[in-house]
Amino acid sequence: MIPRVTATVDLSAVQHNLQVVRTLAPRSRVMAAVKAAAYGHGAVPVARALEAAGVDALAVACLEEAMELRQAHVQAPIALLEGVISSEEAALAVYERLQVVVHDHWQLALLDELPESSRLSLWFKLDSGMHRLGFPLSDVPQLQRVLRERPNWKLCGWLTHLACADEPGSDFTAQQIGAFDAALQGVPGARSIGNSAGLIAWPQARADWVRPGLALYGCSPLPDRSAQSLGLRPAMKLESRLIAVRWFEAGESIGYGRRYRCPARMPIGVVAVGYADGIHRAFADGTPVLVQGQRVPFAGRVSMDMITLDLRAVPQAQVGDTVQLWGPGLPAEEVAAHADTIAYELFCGLTQRVHFRHLHAAGED
Ligand SMILES: Cc1ncc(COP(=O)(O)O)c(C=O)c1O
Incomplete structure (x- = not known):
């Protein structure tokens, strides 16, 4: 599974x-x-x-x-x-x-x-x-x-x-x-x-x-210093995957409340993660995630089991692609700010539905 x-x-x-x-x-x-x-x-x-x-x-x-x-x-x-x-x-x-x-x-x-x-x-x-x-x-x-x-x-x-x-x-x-x-x-x-x-x-x-x-x-506790500049390494990487990629026309709306309106014909990705996993509903459009190593923004409201992304920066993205919500290259403290919160709360808010994997020295499970 x-x-x-x-x-x-x-x-x-x-x-x-x-x-x-x-x-x-x-x-x-x-x-x-x-x-x-x-x-x-x-x-x-x-x-x-x-x-x-x-x-x-x-x-x-x-x-x-x-x-x-x-x-x-x-x-x-x-x-x-x-x-x-x-x-x-x-x-x-x-x-x-x-x-x-x-x-x-x-x-x-x-x-x-x-x-x-x-x-x-x-x-x-x-x-x-x-x-x-x-x-x-x-x-x-x-x-x-x-x-x-x-x-x-x-x-x-x-x-x-x-x-x-x-x-x-x-x-x-x-x-x-x-x-x-x-x-x-x-x-x-x-x-x-x-x-x-x-x-x-x-x-x-x-x-x-x-x-x-x-x-x-691995997070910086200071607003003016990045974790990287302090030599800290993020310990957690949170990932899900794309379960749909669909194209919509300019003017069409995405998700609950129709919060996001497509400004152009564009690919929208649906990711299998939501507030039932600990991704706060407060996250704004524009919150970044990584798809194929590229930053792309949330587009539309977080729902219980899904989020939706503006995939224009990676139009080649496909169902099954990994989506990183925070971790190396995408600091949790930066992501947290998009929901007006702090990394502490993101980490502590992960729910039992999230599968944990602990890597020991040299990347071993
Ligand atoms: C009494 C006390 N000491 C130390 C800490 C660790 O704080 P931080 O995670 O900001 O380093 C905490 C966390 O809340 C605390 O309550």
């Missing part, structure tokens, strides 16, 4: 991108964000590839994601970025040797229910300005007291998250880093600040630990 839609994930690209991060932040340890099924790339294969390439730790959002990795025998340290939400989760986190990010006093109360002998590893998350999760910076002395009173708890470090790291002109990032550093002046423990954008654009955010996600999947 030929799959309609295939996401091919090149795990050697993920490993290569880890090396790019290491080159950018040579003095930092790397905690790789593999939450949300490794940004839709497949949690277990990506985690295994990163582990084989010597990543220092992995980060997931929640306990279920960590358990999936432990059940697949991933041994690397794993941090729970949102921490635990019940005493059962706290106990399991200790049992599975997870690093628990603690962002609020209610979580401390949960962890206090653990037996006193529990060897809990934790990060404290501080709010330096994102105002989503994290203790106020003024809580640092109190948190230090908490640690002194619980000698079996091991502090992995202090972390914070940047709100505008992808805005090179913003002074808010410098403010956040300055406030975080000042609050921790003289306080023992490792520091972690930068996500992908932070570690690339803000040298001060390359602290003891960096926490890249997007860059590992």
Whole structure:
């Protein structure tokens, strides 16, 4: 059976991108964000590839994601970025040797229910300005007291998250880093600040630990830098195929709502991929795809199982031809902008109907 839609994930690209991060932040340890099924790339294969390439730790959002990795025998340290939400989760986190990010006093109360002998590893998350999760910076002395009173708890470090790291002109990032550093002046423990954008654009955010996600999947997190210019290789290629090529006269309309009107007699290609696969209905006419290595635009609304293309640039295109929706030569971050979204959302939005294929070193399945 030929799959309609295939996401091919090149795990050697993920490993290569880890090396790019290491080159950018040579003095930092790397905690790789593999939450949300490794940004839709497949949690277990990506985690295994990163582990084989010597990543220092992995980060997931929640306990279920960590358990999936432990059940697949991933041994690397794993941090729970949102921490635990019940005493059962706290106990399991200790049992599975997870690093628990603690962002609020209610979580401390949960962890206090653990037996006193529990060897809990934790990060404290501080709010330096994102105002989503994290203790106020003024809580640092109190948190230090908490640690002194619980000698079996091991502090992995202090972390914070940047709100505008992808805005090179913003002074808010410098403010956040300055406030975080000042609050921790003289306080023992490792520091972690930068996500992908932070570690690339803000040298001060390359602290003891960096926490890249997007860059590992080969996308640029910065509007003014391409992935290629950063040396990053796209890890995912999303492909479907042409299932019809038909000619229409000038003035004829294509698809739902008749949104696209043919400006001339022209070939229209129908591709077997739609919003039920994760291709957003918000994509505008003009969104590029690759057919026979050539960029051609969407022409008409995305429907559940199909999209339609203006094939004038490749009139020789035929049924069966491969259509690349993003990947090498067509960055997902560029495609995403045509639906007013970001590559993160495209990757995470792929549905169960998409067939995944993971290539290991040297292109092997
Ligand atoms: C706390 C935290 N750190 C790091 C990351 C990785 O961010 P990015 O994928 O932008 O590198 C995320 C992702 O949202 C995050 O929530």
